[in-house]
Amino acid sequence: MDINAIFSHEYVQFLTLSMQILASLFILALGCGALWVVIMYVVDKNQTSHTVRRNYPVIGRFRYFFEHVGEFFRQYFFAGDREEMPFNRAQRAWVYRAAKNVDRTVAFGSSKPVKERGSILFLNCFSPTLDDEARETPCVLIGPGTRSPYRPGSLFNISGMSFGALSIPAVRALSQGAAKASCWMNTGEGGVSPYHLESGCDLIYQIGTAKYGVRCPEGKLDDARLKEVAAHEQIRMFEIKLSQGAKPGKGGILPAAKVTPEIARIRLIQEGEDSISPNRHPDIDNVGDLLDMIERIRNVTGKPTGIKFVLGSQQWLLDLCAEIAKRGAQSAPDFMTIDSCDGGTGAAPMALMDDVGLSLRESLPWVVNLLIERGLRERVRVICSGKMINPSDVAWALCMGADFCVSARGYMFALGCIQALQCNKNTCPTGITTHNRRLQRGLVPEDKARRVASYHDNLVHDVELIAHSCGVAEPRQLRRNHAREVLDNGRSETLLSLYPYPPVPGETRFIAGK
Numbered sequence: 001m002d003i004n005a006i007f008s009h010e011y012v013q014f015l016t017l018s019m020q021i022l023a024s025l026f027i028l029a030l031g032c033g034a035l036w037v038v039i040m041y042v043v044d045k046n047q048t049s050h051t052v053r054r055n056y057p058v059i060g061r062f063r064y065f066f067e068h069v070g071e072f073f074r075q076y077f078f079a080g081d082r083e084e085m086p087f088n089r090a091q092r093a094w095v096y097r098a099a100k101n102v103d104r105t106v107a108f109g110s111s112k113p114v115k116e117r118g119s120i121l122f123l124n125c126f127s128p129t130l131d132d133e134a135r136e137t138p139c140v141l142i143g144p145g146t147r148s149p150y151r152p153g154s155l156f157n158i159s160g161m162s163f164g165a166l167s168i169p170a171v172r173a174l175s176q177g178a179a180k181a182s183c184w185m186n187t188g189e190g191g192v193s194p195y196h197l198e199s200g201c202d203l204i205y206q207i208g209t210a211k212y213g214v215r216c217p218e219g220k221l222d223d224a225r226l227k228e229v230a231a232h233e234q235i236r237m238f239e240i241k242l243s244q245g246a247k248p249g250k251g252g253i254l255p256a257a258k259v260t261p262e263i264a265r266i267r268l269i270q271e272g273e274d275s276i277s278p279n280r281h282p283d284i285d286n287v288g289d290l291l292d293m294i295e296r297i298r299n300v301t302g303k304p305t306g307i308k309f310v311l312g313s314q315q316w317l318l319d320l321c322a323e324i325a326k327r328g329a330q331s332a333p334d335f336m337t338i339d340s341c342d343g344g345t346g347a348a349p350m351a352l353m354d355d356v357g358l359s360l361r362e363s364l365p366w367v368v369n370l371l372i373e374r375g376l377r378e379r380v381r382v383i384c385s386g387k388m389i390n391p392s393d394v395a396w397a398l399c400m401g402a403d404f405c406v407s408a409r410g411y412m413f414a415l416g417c418i419q420a421l422q423c424n425k426n427t428c429p430t431g432i433t434t435h436n437r438r439l440q441r442g443l444v445p446e447d448k449a450r451r452v453a454s455y456h457d458n459l460v461h462d463v464e465l466i467a468h469s470c471g472v473a474e475p476r477q478l479r480r481n482h483a484r485e486v487l488d489n490g491r492s493e494t495l496l497s498l499y500p501y502p503p504v505p506g507e508t509r510f511i512a513g514k
Helices: 003-046 051-055 059-080 089-100 168-181 224-228 262-267 287-301 316-327 350-355 361-371 392-400 409-415 444-469
Strands: 120-122 155-159 184-185 204-208 235-241 305-310 335-340 379-383 404-407 482-485 491-495
Touching: 003 089, 059 168, 089 409, 089 444, 120 168, 120 235, 120 392, 155 444, 168 184, 168 350, 204 444, 235 287, 235 335, 287 305, 316 361, 316 482, 335 361, 350 444, 361 379, 361 392, 379 409, 392 482, 404 409, 409 444
Parallel strands: 155 184, 155 404, 184 204, 204 235, 235 305, 305 335, 335 379, 379 404
Antiparallel strands: 120 482, 482 491
């Protein structure tokens, strides 16, 4: 018999058998699938929790799937460049390009709706600043009366994000990036970790309402632990957090899944339990108590001490200034960090995230004017935060009178954040806000540190571009007469007209501009 015929016969037999096996598996799969559909039908029809599934068994389940994936598809396929919240594609794209240090120019005109109410338009002048006329942004001293005053290296810094809310690789990348950029990094209320310290960057130690890292077992401030923390030379200042933009009037929230043994050890809390901070500092009942707390921390540490808050009710700040007037200017906080109601890195109830507190647009000029009125503007440095991610945001804040700007979400975008809105679920796909090792693996600190530094450098560079276009030598010379805000009728008014300085003799430094 021909050998080819034998092989052909065996091949046909093998092929036939394979087809039979595949057909059997297909029929089995169909049967299992049909059985599974029947089971889901019975379950959906008889459950009482979900109306849609009860009325539309099996098919109704797709609603929840599409609702979930819709979060991700909207930003890529449906939302326009300037439509999405909390940050639109145009804002995020600028940060991504700046972080990657690639071309940030655009072509064929702006997509920004410049006639929209609230838009800020900077006023270019007849004689913009030439390169040889430009000056480096001067360093501003904070806490000149303390034993260890601080002169920051940059006007744009990293806002408070706690270790615990952030992963180890994220903290490392931010810390290394801050060192490269010569800017400071705020620890957030979760205490200081080895990953903050290892790069040698400047750190601001935030003390939240739970006193994490500097607390005794009862939750009160522990002077011995405070001295221990202050002994780290790179911890330059202490910030008492009264409230934050994500949840004004409520303390920090760290789910139990994120309270690892290491985080529990650093925060001085119980492992594996939800970490809920009090709504306020239990030992601060009035503005006198607040000034006492500031003085205590400043005396123990020898370092500048300030406060962070979202402005809501204004009366307490008026009372604070009155109490400072009684005690003397030396009792004032060395700085105030004003957060906006549209801040948002922390997990927070929607009722607080959406509807409580004032925006930076309203609170920053009010606080600056109050300090000018009370003769405290030179004594108290002003730091602002809340959606400060693009050069125009920072330039606006400097016009309004801020000394420094800080950003959390801008630097998160520099790390690779895609606005997946998973920050509070331990499922962040970019490894920034999760303790899942598999997800963290994608975030390489050495690579992201370079992006953090590039983002910082390019943002400061573009703020300088705006300043030079307005005719001043460096960004801190920007004033309210250098920009206009669009009103309801589509016309614009200067910021100086909308937010006039108080008529205080001798305060020309904050009014004059080239």
